[in-house]
Amino acid sequence: MLNKILLYARDPQQTSAFYQRYFGFAVDADDGDGIIELALAEGGAHLLIHQAAKSVKLGQVGVKLVFDVQDIEAFKARSSALGLSFGSTHQADGYAFANAKDPDQNPVSISSRAFRTRA
Numbered sequence: 001m002l003n004k005i006l007l008y009a010r011d012p013q014q015t016s017a018f019y020q021r022y023f024g025f026a027v028d029a030d031d032g033d034g035i036i037e038l039a040l041a042e043g044g045a046h047l048l049i050h051q052a053a054k055s056v057k058l059g060q061v062g063v064k065l066v067f068d069v070q071d072i073e074a075f076k077a078r079s080s081a082l083g084l085s086f087g088s089t090h091q092a093d094g095y096a097f098a099n100a101k102d103p104d105q106n107p108v109s110i111s112s113r114a115f116r117t118r119a
Helices: 012-023 072-082
Strands: 004-009 026-030 035-039 046-051 065-068 096-101 107-111
Touching (some): 012 035
Parallel strands (some): 004 046
């Protein structure tokens, strides 16, 4: 079972604030060990935000975080009002998605795939 996803960040506090503000995470633990652990009240995988070494190249497309969102356009509007702009909404096989970047240029996506109905 996947329980935790570690993200390297140039500024862990800024990256932590990003995921709290736009995706509803709350700090679950900040033990002073260099990792800020974020969790959602409704459960799911925790995000661990860790200080990146200067040698770490951030913003590569090796991993993209995808958040389940039932109403893509409403989520985009709320996010925009808070300062986060998503790109165009793309239509796929019965669902929609849109992409953005976190403060470290890691790709994030919102997707209604989990809520699609199949004929």
